[in-house]
Amino acid sequence: MNRFFSLSLFLALAFLLAGCTPAATTDTGDSSALGEAICYDPPAPEETADSAAQYTGVITARFTEGCGEDQAEVLTLETEDGAVHCTLLEASQGDLSAAVGDRVTAECQVVEGAPDYHPILTLTVLEQASSAGETAAYETDALSLSLSVTLPEGWAWELADDADNPGIAFWRSDAPELEVTLALYPSGIGMCGTGVAIKQVALSDGLTATTYTEGSGENLWFTLIYEDVDGLPEGAALVARYNGSAALWGEWTEGVYAILSTVQYQGDFLPWADALETAKSDFAQLYGYTPEDWSGEFDPDTGVWTVTFYEEDEDGNRVALETRTVDGAVVGNASDQAG
Numbered sequence: 001m002n003r004f005f006s007l008s009l010f011l012a013l014a015f016l017l018a019g020c021t022p023a024a025t026t027d028t029g030d031s032s033a034l035g036e037a038i039c040y041d042p043p044a045p046e047e048t049a050d051s052a053a054q055y056t057g058v059i060t061a062r063f064t065e066g067c068g069e070d071q072a073e074v075l076t077l078e079t080e081d082g083a084v085h086c087t088l089l090e091a092s093q094g095d096l097s098a099a100v101g102d103r104v105t106a107e108c109q110v111v112e113g114a115p116d117y118h119p120i121l122t123l124t125v126l127e128q129a130s131s132a133g134e135t136a137a138y139e140t141d142a143l144s145l146s147l148s149v150t151l152p153e154g155w156a157w158e159l160a161d162d163a164d165n166p167g168i169a170f171w172r173s174d175a176p177e178l179e180v181t182l183a184l185y186p187s188g189i190g191m192c193g194t195g196v197a198i199k200q201v202a203l204s205d206g207l208t209a210t211t212y213t214e215g216s217g218e219n220l221w222f223t224l225i226y227e228d229v230d231g232l233p234e235g236a237a238l239v240a241r242y243n244g245s246a247a248l249w250g251e252w253t254e255g256v257y258a259i260l261s262t263v264q265y266q267g268d269f270l271p272w273a274d275a276l277e278t279a280k281s282d283f284a285q286l287y288g289y290t291p292e293d294w295s296g297e298f299d300p301d302t303g304v305w306t307v308t309f310y311e312e313d314e315d316g317n318r319v320a321l322e323t324r325t326v327d328g329a330v331v332g333n334a335s336d337q338a339g
Contacts (some may be wrong), residue, residue, distance in 0.1 A: 052121060055084050056105045058152070059098060060258040062204040067202070075120070077106060077253055083254060084108075086120045098125050100150060100204050100258045136168045138184075143303050145267030147184055149259050165239070166300050170259065178248050180256055182263070185237040187272035188299035191223065204261040219247035224260060234273045238263065270326065272296055275305035279324040283309060291321060303327065 019046040057079035073088040075098070086108045107122045137148035138156035147167055151157060157170040160181050167183030197213045201224075224240040231322050232238065240260055242249060249256075280290045293310040305326040313319045 011226050014036050051110045052107050053110055054105060054107050055079050055086070056126070057084070058103050059100050060254050061261065062098075062100055063257075075106065075123075076258075077104070079255075086103075087121075088120055097266070098123055099131075100261050101150060130154050130240045136170055138167050140166075140267075140300050142301050143267050143269055144188060145184075145269070145300055147182065147267075148264045150262040151180060151259060152255075155259070160209045164297065172252060172255075175248060175252075177244055178242075178252055178256075178260075179244070180240055182238070182240045184261070184265075184300070185239050185268070186233075186300070187296055188235050189225065189239055191225075203257065206276075207261060207263070209260075215246055218246055219244065220249050222249065226263065232265060233269055235271045235273050236269075238265060261306070269300075269303045270305065272298070272305065275326040277308060279305075279307035279309075281323065282324060293318070 055077050057077035059075055060078045060083070061074075063074055065233070075086050075088065075103060077084045077086065077164040084106075086106050103126045105119050105124045105126060109119045109121055134151045134155075134157075135148050136151050137146055138159060139146040139148075149168070149170070151170055154173055155170055156173045156176075157168055160167045160169045160183055162181075162183060165183040165185050167181060169179055169181045171177075171179040191212050193212075195214060197211075199211045201209050201211055208227045209224050210227060212221075212225075214221045220242070222240075222242040226238040229238055242256070276294065276296060280294075285292045291309040291311050295308050295310070297306045297308075298304075299306070307324045307326060309321045309323075310318050311321055
């Protein structure tokens with residue numbers, strides 16, 4: 001805990017000396033992660049070189065970085081010589097709508113004082129992502145529910161093995177231990193913030209998310225929760241998770257973020273809070289009271305919630321009283337009372 005406090009203090013002083021405030025971040029972890037605010041004084045005109053560099057590669061990330069009015073949109077290109085970061089300016093020319101996965105050529109101005117963030121002069125799309133890549137998707141016909149991402153070459157996937165939180169798992173074909181799950185949590189998810197680095201990140205296409213990262217030696221635990229997903233019922237969450245080698249994650253962080261930036265969601269179902277209130281109301285009408293202990297399960301194939309009520313017996317054991325299934329405002333299938 002002390003080392004996290006010391007690092008937080010150091011970062012806070014650094015940002016104050018730079019004369020700006022981090023953009024939407026509560027990070028206390030790795031400052032090299034995607035979405036971290038980058039603060040530097042723009043070079044004076046006489047310090048700006050007239051030369052330009054040309055980079056050809058695939059866009060692996062598109063996000064916003066910076067401080068205050070100095071925020072800029074950044075493209076990360078994976079070239080033959082490694083990753084290159086270039087900033088989009090209003091004066092840029094070319095196809096500025098280029099997306100993650102597109103293969104492009106970017107002509108960037110070389111700026112002293114910001115060697116890793118070159119302003120893009122022109123941007124030319126050589127190959128669109130739609131012409132390559134594979135869609136990894138979880139789908140149910142009954143609810144027209146779907147959750148998908150686009151995987152570039154070199155990645156594989158399968159349906160996630162979790163009935164309560166349906167989704168997909170994807171990984172590097174040459175490093176299967178780098179497995180990331182992307183799942184729907186119908187009743188939401190709770191996170192503990194103790195000892196965890198929490199950060200708000202900006203993904204491509206206006207997507208935002210909150211990440212939770214915790215490391216222990218060679219291992220790393222990572223959770224990303226998307227924010228304000230169109231069509232997602234209130235209380236539900238789209239969550240990406242990784243638990244494994246910290247070194248492997250560091251090598252492929254930008255690639256994973258690029259994939260997560262392509263997420264597509266569709267589907268509407270009764271929110272958990274509404275299902276619970278409906279079941280509680282029905283129980284109270286029958287018995288004149290409502291137990292204070294309950295659990296819920298969601299069936300993505302039918303859209304039906306199963307709500308189970310519990311009480312403690314004489315020995316303090318948790319005992320199921322009754323189960324309700326809730327489909328919209330309809331309550332049915334009451335079980336026989338236990339005992």
